[in-house]
Amino acid sequence: MSPEEDMTPVLALIRRSFAFMDGRIDPPSSMHRLTVDAIARQAAEGEVWLLEEVGAPVACVFLTPKPERLYIGKLAVDDAFRRQGLARQLIGHAEARARALDLGLLELESRIELTENHRAFIAMGFEKVGETAHPGYDRTTGYTFRRVLPPQGRNTG
Template sequence: MPKDIRRAAQDELPAVLDLIQRQFAYMDDRIDPPSSMYRLTVEGLTQTDVWVAGDPICACMVLTPVSDHLHLGKVAIEPAYRGQGLLEELVNRAEDVARELRLNTIQLESRIELKEVHRAFAKVGFQEVRTGAHDGYAKDTFIVMEKAVG
């Protein structure tokens, strides 16, 4: 399993976008509204804090500081690398970043329908803290999960 989790270089961003698009595609028939990954571009990724693992890249995440927490988004892991502790390694690195920024929690959003995603993040210490709805939706469409930074 790759342990070299590092900030993505500019020339790696096309591969990051490809990984996200491939690994999020399974959601198309399961979630509404469609994934925000369809609005992602390489240029847009240059404005974010993207972390990757492997060479070639087999996992990624996008970290965004918010006023009171670090947002963890667009986590994607190639299927061959799942179940080997890579998600935990990514979350550990996110915790390091949160500590550097003096943020006490990490939050993520996951679609209501993606129970397997909720379970995976629960295994690495996240707990559901609330639900919410996308603009224009009467029912909840996502959950927010949070992890305290140790």
Template sequence: METIRIDGRFERYEELLTLIRSSFAYMDGRIDPPSSAHALTVASLRQKVQDEVAFAVLAEDDLLGCVFCKPEPDCLYIGKLAVASGFQGKGVGRTLLAAAEETARRLKLPALRLQTRIELTENHATFAAWGFVETSRSAHPGFTRATSIEMRKVL
């Protein structure tokens, strides 16, 4: 496996969009509101790459996973962490997390932050095993119940 920075030279946006949508597809019908992954386009991914720090994991020429990292004043926000279904549980997510941690350290940010949906208990367990702890719960606009859990990992 090789970790690469997704930057202006990256041209595999259709494949990246397919990876994200397919790895988030298991959420369909489980979470409400639906995932923001449905709103992504090739154009919005190109913009995301300009606005954030993004990484991909490749094996041979296959795109196995990606993560987008957004610097915030006191942490690095982790978003759109996606791993191809056949490669989940094989270290791709941990590899992407390591790239995010290195980015946070380089930017002198003391923590990672992410959000996960309340219904996705298996994700809560994975993130906890990776050192994240729940810090708050929030509701999407129009909802009176909690829909998301925020988790942080202090570095």
């Protein structure tokens, strides 16, 4: 998406998709502080990608290049479209973008309580490489997952 586009539908998708976390994760999700302006900044400074159905977003992902890695954030799939491979499709796109940017790693974070997400990320080739704690917490609140991208084969043909 370009930063000039209307980010309201993206914000609505993220809020709907992350609503199940309310009361389940501590501290509360950063999506509560997310604004359309912040999404436009992400589109300008990083990348925002959507999958759409009849012109409405049904899945999204934020990608942010960092040293040696591509950070994956706000991976969201609308409830009505879950279990159709859309998250896997967006992770595949993230891999293609990382390769285009000559980055060898994908990285993401997931809250400690979201064990079903951990299983999904592991099934997509990620491994847990670290633990994090939000400011003010003396316990682990999240995990860092990484996926090393194998070198692309060369056609010597």
